[in-house]
Amino acid sequence: MKIALIGFGAMGQLVAKEARDAGEQIGYVSSTKNRAESVKDMAQHLRDHDVTIDFSVADAVLRNVEACVLAGVPLVEGTTGWRQHEDVRRIVTESDGALVYGANFSIGMNIFYRVVKSASEYFSKIDQYSPFIEEAHHSRKRDAPSGTAIQLGKLMREEFQKDIPTSSTRAGYIPGTHRVGFDSVADQVLLTHTARSRQGFAVGALLAARWIIGRKGMFEFGEIIEEILTREI
Numbered sequence: 647m648k649i650a651l652i653g654f655g656a657m658g659q660l661v662a663k664e665a666r667d668a669g670e671q672i673g674y675v676s677s678t679k680n681r682a683e684s685v686k687d688m689a690q691h692l693r694d695h696d697v698t699i700d701f702s703v704a705d706a707v708l709r710n711v712e713a714c715v716l717a718g719v720p721l722v723e724g725t726t727g728w729r730q731h732e733d734v735r736r737i738v739t740e741s742d743g744a745l746v747y748g749a750n751f752s753i754g755m756n757i758f759y760r761v762v763k764s765a766s767e768y769f770s771k772i773d774q775y776s777p778f779i780e781e782a783h784h785s786r787k788r789d790a791p792s793g794t795a796i797q798l799g800k801l802m803r804e805e806f807q808k809d810i811p812t813s814s815t816r817a818g819y820i821p822g823t824h825r826v827g828f829d830s831v832a833d834q835v836l837l838t839h840t841a842r843s844r845q846g847f848a849v850g851a852l853l854a855a856r857w858i859i860g861r862k863g864m865f866e867f868g869e870i871i872e873e874i875l876t877r878e879i
Contacts, residue, residue: 647855650674650695650719652710653702657724657844661699664848676702685713692717697855704728704789708737715743720858723747724851727789738864746858748867749793751850755824756871758839762798762826765837766805769828775835777802780825782815787822790814794824802826 647670651658654677662672674691676683692698692713697720700710704727711734714721723734723745738745750756769775779802781795791799791814799810822841827834841847850867857870 647671647696647859648673648694649855650676650692650698652676652698652700652706653725655701657701657847658699660844660848661701661851664845664852668852670852685709685716688713689716692719695719697722697859699851699855700725701851708733711737711743711745714745715741718743720744720855720861721746722851722854722858724751724847726750726793735864742862744858744861744863746854746865746867746870748850748854749797750847751854751867752839752841752846753850753853753871754846755794755839755841756850756868757875758824758837759797759801759868762837763801763805765826765828765835766802769835770805770807772830774830774832775828776830777806777810778827778829779810779812780815780823780827781812782817782820782823784819784821785816787816790816792822792824794822798824798826 649665649670650673651662654675665672673695676688698714699722701724702710704725707723707725707728708730711721715737726749766777769777779795779798781792783792791812795812795814799812802810824839826837854867854870
């Protein structure tokens with residue numbers, strides 16, 4: 647693959663390293679230095695690439711989507727904290743584009759989603775248990791609650807039919823940690839996912855990049871994991 651990168655912070659640099667180690671080619675790189683360029687100019691840079699991977703900022707997502715569909719290049723959207731899902735879906739659909747997005751590109755977390763969904767289905771049938779979510783990250787993480795916590799809350803709300811209490815901590819160098827709990831007078835059940843490094847996100851983003859090439863439409867990363875798990879079974 648020839649990959650374009652939008653955003654060249656810690657995640658963008660890690661994606662570039664993982665891609666090169668896998669024998670892929672890194673082409674155009676958009677960083678804070680050229681963030682002010684127009685959609686048309688960015689699209690011109692993207693046109694000869696197989697796929698674009700975006701780990702930038704939430705405010706730039708809509709522009710980046712527009713540039714990718716104009717260039718006819720599929721996009722892996724790894725940025726978190728953006729809310730313009732309907733606008734993005736409209737742009738991708740009307741332009742016959744291709745995009746895969748996710749609150750978290752960790753393969754382990756996407757399996758964790760399924761564990762939490764299943765556990766919520768069981769505990770929601772027992773009145774004595776109250777669900778909750780706790781998430782903690784390093785002080786540099788901007789969005790709170792995290793996109794991952796929001797996704798976990800959505801999955802749990804489908805079973806409990808109510809909002810799930812969620813707490814967020816931003817301090818020091820805490821690794822990304824998400825806990826889902828089911829609490830009762832008698833006991834408490836905790837499910838925990840801890841990200842030891844960002845490498846898992848980069849590996850997942852590259853998996854999504856290989857998968858989206860040749861497809862049309864807007865997909866959630868969990869759909870890719872579901873396809874893999876179903877195929878393996």
